[in-house]
Amino acid sequence: MLAFFLRSLEAAMIFTFAGVGELVDQRGGVLNVGVEGIMLFGATLGFIVTKTTGSYTLGFVVGVLVGALLGLLHAFFSVTLRVDQVVSGMGIWIFGFGITTYIGSAYTGPLGLERLPTIGGLSPFFFVAVALVGVVWFVLDKTSWGLAVRSVGEAPDVADVSGISVTRIRYACTIFGGALAGFAGALYALYYNPVWNYNFLMGWGFIALALVFFSMWNPILLLGGAILFGTLWQLSLNPELLLPGLFSRYIWRTVPFIVTILVLVLISTDWFRSRWGGARPQALGEPYVKE
């Protein structure tokens, strides 16, 4: 039972890294639906580098770098070229899925290295994730950088005439979000589930994306949501632990995704909007065109 909860918290840790990155991205007004693709890239390249060199550090560095690079690519498409952000993000996902399957299949199998150390049965990165949530909350709410990010996400024209560079802020947020997604992917493949096989990420990037909406763009709520989803995921792997004999595990496995869909339906209702509508960055998904 303890193992179950530790494992849930570690899943939550990965959702949190990817989700917090996406949250910052969205608070700055850029929607990146390609989190899954960036995580796949971070996971696969990190896995290959670590497997070949035997260095975990190098694997994580590559994961972060490739994530940042894909973030940069998304920023270039959505901020500079002003293409539809959903199209660009879906492109990154499809691209990531195809390419990582192609280059990763040769490395199918376990990582085959000694496991990374833990603190009290938890990855030290779990505590980093919790700290990161606190830091991101503080920066967004209490600093001039956070004010700049939030203003760019709410009303880029206002930020512009107030002396904030919309382009620079949006690039910074999108690259930050990409780097964290890449790191989350590497953490998944190097620690949480160090075995490469086809579609091994199983949609975790999309769960992280949904978590941002679920959290109403609040990092603290995002952490709570991540723990809830992490638990649901573990439950889907071991349903007999809590409810023995009820449904097959394959049905349970759909639960996190069904909850995701329900959350997305809920937040798009008038009822939700009239109560919580203020939480959504008003310029989310809209390219900024100077008048």
Next chain:
Amino acid sequence: MFGRRTPANDLADEFWANVQPGEVLLRAQGITKRFPGGVVANDHIDFEIRAQEVHALLGENGAGKTTLMSILFGLLQPDEGEIYLRGHPVRFSSPQDAIRYGIGMVHQHRKLVPAHTVLENILLGHPKARGVLNVREAAEEVAAIAEMYGFNLDLYARVWQLTEGEKQAVEIVKALYRGAHILIMDEPTSALTPVETDRLLEAIERMTANNLGVVPFITHKMPIIFRISDRVTILRRGRVVATLPTRDTNERELAQLLVGREVLFDIQKPPATPGDVVVEVEHVTARNDKGGLALNDVSFSLRAGQVLGVAGVAGNGQHELAEVLAGLRPVEHGRIRFLGRDITTASVLERWQLGIGYTPAERTEVGSIGDFTLVENVTLNYFWDERYVQNGLLNEKKLRALTESIIETYQVVTPSPDVKAKTLSGGNLQKVIMGRVLSRQPKLVIANLPAQGLDIGATEFVQRRLLDARAAGAAVILISEDLDEILMLSDIIAPMYEGRIVQLIPAEQADKETIGAMIAGGRTRANA
């Protein structure tokens, strides 16, 4: 620093030390701006602003006001000409440059983040707001400035909760906190209640007493020039026509300089000849987009040949009333009858076919489709009409002829009926929208802010067409935030406040002060 383009220190403090009363603060000389296509928006404009002076800039839409304002604020760079600040030539390559030199801008369409607090909006982009925000210290400084100019601001309120006057106060305080010595104000009194206007004038007096220069840009609302300004410069077709001390001129002279011909200010309204009751609204209640109560037990009836003037400050239910009548918003309680028929739940199309016409306030969002041609936009009101559509096929020839006749009758300036609607100016677009509605000879016309943002010439034209419709026996519901317009055109006046009609007043018993007090509810948030 991350995300900021300007150097850390403002030039303002040393640059603006020891300003003498009456000193020329800013002089623009020979400002010329040409746009691709050969349009000369500004043609050798000379203009100056002194300390302790309010120097108004008056011009119709298209006279080059916006271009000049953009140049003074660094959004555009002039092709020729120089700007001098206290005698030093300066160049603004961005608004940040202008702000650093002590130029403040109060936008007509407020540049504020609605979801953020007043204080966050004021701090955004301020050089003092670096790293971790020192909210308490900033709040004290901002509160001191607000108090100095007589503004009562709740620094922790969200901007979306504020009235237009309060939002404007936030912009003014933001500019002053940033160290502005010259304040440019775009249409400063539009959308303000009479009480808020008084407060603004008082704040401007305090600014000039503090050696600041104030430059209001004004399109219409000419009476305000005489209350606000010491000098006035009139622009026409990109040129300065005259610069006059305000006390030496009058409205008629200004209007003539502005338009280039004599303008008849008082539209003579022929006496009313009321016919049968056209529309009856009984105890109607409706909600706004956010789910709040927008219309609260509204009742009135209107006869053919009458104009009902719905007066009010934006956001008091007038907009929802127009939408409820046009069928764009559901009625929660109550009934609407049109020519004796219950149309409470009738569709938009049914209402059109029965003879209701609606000209929306949002000309570019609701009133027209920017990427459609004028013919297509006119078609949008006729696609169901058997005269223009046979067996589901549009009769393009007839629709084109109809559009051409609208263009001619309504004096729309356009190269052809095939240009896209978004290429027309606001006034011309409004003429197309009015034309397509009125040419159906509706029995009820709902005109939502018909003259908002139009220049004097177009305003006069639109107002005359509404009176023509009245003379032709239509009932007209005119929604306006301009009390002069309401008093001039209406037979019955309905001042609205917080979703209710305060009282239905026959026009001959109405005066501006009473109506003004009613639409302000006798109190406003700012002085509560």
